[in-house]
Amino acid sequence: xxxxAAAATTIMTARRRxxxxxxxxxxxxxxxxxxxxxxxxxxxxRRNGFxxxxxxxxxxxxxxxxxxxxxxxxxxxxxxxxxxxxYCESYFCLHELALLMGCxxxxxxxxxxxxxxxxxxxxxxxxxxxxxxxxxxALDEAKYIVGLTYNSSKGNLSEIVNSASEIIIxxxxxxxxxxxxxxxxxxKNMPAIAL
Numbered sequence: 077x078x079x080x081a082a083a084a085t086t087i088m089t090a091r092r093r094x095x096x097x098x099x100x101x102x103x104x105x106x107x108x109x110x111x112x113x114x115x116x117x118x119x120x121x122r123r124n125g126f127x128x129x130x131x132x133x134x135x136x137x138x139x140x141x142x143x144x145x146x147x148x149x150x151x152x153x154x155x156x157x158x159x160x161x162x163y164c165e166s167y168f169c170l171h172e173l174a175l176l177m178g179c180x181x182x183x184x185x186x187x188x189x190x191x192x193x194x195x196x197x198x199x200x201x202x203x204x205x206x207x208x209x210x211x212x213x214a215l216d217e218a219k220y221i222v223g224l225t226y227n228s229s230k231g232n233l234s235e236i237v238n239s240a241s242e243i244i245i246x247x248x249x250x251x252x253x254x255x256x257x258x259x260x261x262x263x264k265n266m267p268a269i270a271l
Contacts, residue, residue, distance in 0.1 A: 098129035157184070173215065185221050197217055
C-alpha cells in the first residue's frame with residue numbers, strides 16, 4: 077500500500093469514527109479519572125467494537141462544547157457516570173449527568189474513591205437555581221442505581237475496567253433486544269395492506 081493510500085484509509089477511518097453516533101457516553105471528572113478509569117474504559121470499549129464518547133478523545137479544536145456534549149448524550153444508548161471525590165465541583169459533569177438522567181438513558185455508575193452518600197452538589201454562585209435543582213435531582217437519582225465501586229488504594233484497575241465493560245456489553249445487548257421486541261410488536265400490530 078502506498079503512503080497516499082494509507083493516508084486515505086486513515087482519513088476515512090477517522091471520518092467514520094467522527095460521524096458514527098456514540099453508543100456509550102463516559103461522564104467523568106477529568107482531574108480525577110481521565111488518566112485511569114475513563115481512558116482505559118474508552119480504549120477497552122473501542123477494542124470491543126463500541127464507539128464511546130470521551131471528551132478528550134472525541135472533541136477537537138473548533139467544536140462547540142455544549143453542542144458536541146449534548147449530541148453525544150442524545151445519541152448514546154448507555155451512560156457511564158464515573159463518580160469521584162471532586163465530581164460534584166464540575167458544572168460539565170453535573171450537566172452531562174442531568175441530561176443522561178433526563179433523557180432516561182441507562183446509566184451505569186462507577187464510584188471511584190467515593191461513596192454514594194458522599195456525593196453532594198456544591199452551592200456554586202455561578203450556577204442558576206434551575207441548574208442546581210436539575211443537578212441535585214440527577215445526582216439523587218444516580219446515587220440509587222446499583223453500580224460498581226473502586227478504591228484506588230486497594231482495587232485492581234484492570235478488574236474494574238473489565239467488569240464495567242462486561243456490564244456495558246450486557247446492557248447494550250438487553251437494550252437492542254428490547255428495541256427489537258418493540259419493533260416486532262409494532263410491525264405485528266400494523267394492518268395488512270391489500271394489493
